[in-house]
Amino acid sequence: MINFKPQIGPYAHSNNSTTTIMYHVVLALMPAVCVAGLRFGPSAIRVVITCVVAAVLAEVVCLSLQRKPLRNALDGSAILTGLILALSLPAHFQTELCVLGALFCIVVGKQAYGGLGQNIFNPAMLGRVFLLICFPVQMTDWSAPYAGEVQSAAEWLSYDGVSAATVLSRSISTPTINELLTGKMSGSIGEVHSIWLLLGGVYLLFRRIVTPAIPLCFFIGLLFPALVANLFQPEQFLAPHIHMFSGAAVLCAFFIATDMVTSPSSTKGQMIYGLLCGGLVWLIREAGSYPEGVxxxxxxxxxxxxLIDHYIQPKRFGSSKQLVEEK
Structure with missing residues (x-):
């Protein structure tokens, strides 16, 4: 167990519970999931269902072995982990590898640390990196979305997909902002529908599930170096709008980096956290071996x-700076 010391009180209470928050985030992702199913065909829905079911079943097994209430498997955390993992995978990813990735997320990324609230790393991203290192060919086999409009259910069910390179690989022509927003390029299930992810992020901000600090600072940390580099060497570095609306940048800003367990608790800490995350994403994309660095x-x-939480702490409520320093 981690010896977690909460911030100085008083504490604000609300009607939000862990389960409520988790299902609000799942709800915010549903538009992107539905559009991904229409764009990539039934294989994308298969990947999503497989990852979610495998994550929940792994949670049930782990809770059973620890003799904890099995109802905790339906608190929404395992569902959300499986859903985010699925959105980071190619649309035609093999079923057995989906199961393996979901098991790694829950068993190694979450339950090995003690369960919900104890994990140091984001379980879904830990599972994605595990799959990327072990199965790099399968993880980089991107599919292009359906080019036309689906006319019937039979046409949708028969769509098999076409392999294509992601925008970040620089092997295809530069897409327009409209193409980036509407998902008319190849990528993973959740990387090519930025407009729907942005709408989900706005919903989370409206419901106060997340605060603007991390998403805003993430985009600043990503776009500022991208703008400067592109101004000086546009032929070598990608434009800022490509960095923002391609890959998993929007998904990361609102749904991954904002994970309450693995992100700092203070506002200043969240700002530093977001800047670091955005800057690292740009650095890995431009200088690393992988096209995506989220x-x-x-x-x-x-x-x-x-460390951010340790060194950046809020001012004690009801005491002046002088009294705190004297103490």
Whole structure:
């Protein structure tokens, strides 16, 4: 168990519970999941269902072995982990590898640390990195979305998909902002529908499930170096709008980096956390071996998060700075 010391009180109470928050995040992702199913065909839905079911079943087994209430498997955390993992996978990813990735997320990334609230690293990103290292060919076999409009259910069920390169690989022509927002390019299930992910992020902000600190600072940390580099060497570095609306940048800003367990608790800490995450995503994309750097960047800043919380603490309620320094 981690010896977690909460911030100085008083504490604000609300009607939100862990289960409520988890299902609100799942609800916010549903538009992107539905559109991904229409764009990529039934294989994308298969990947999503497989990851979610495998994650929940792994949670049930772990809770059973620990003699904990099995109802905790339906608190929404395992469902959300499986859903985010699925959105980070190619649309035609093999079923057995989906199961393996979901098992790694729950068993190694979550339950090995003690369960919900104890994990240091984001379980879904830990599972993605595990699959990327062990199965790099399968993890980089991207599919292009359906080019036309689906006319019937039979046409949708018969769609098999076409392999294509992701925008971040620089092997295809530069897409327009409209194409990036509407998902008319190849990528993983959750990387090519930025407009729907943005709408889900706005919903989370409206419901106050997340605060603007991490998403805003993440985009600043990602776009500022991208803008400067592109101004000086546009032929070598990608434009800022490509970095923002391609890959998993929007998914990371609102649904991954904002994970309450693995992110700092103070507002200043969240700002630093977001800047570090966005800057690392840009650095890995431009200088690393992988075209997408979200998963690696998130895991690195997850490791730094406890240090940020240790050194950046809020002012004690009801005491002046002088009294705190004297004490």
């Amino acid at each position: 998963a690696f960047a998130v895991l690195i800043v997850n490791a730094v998060s406890p």
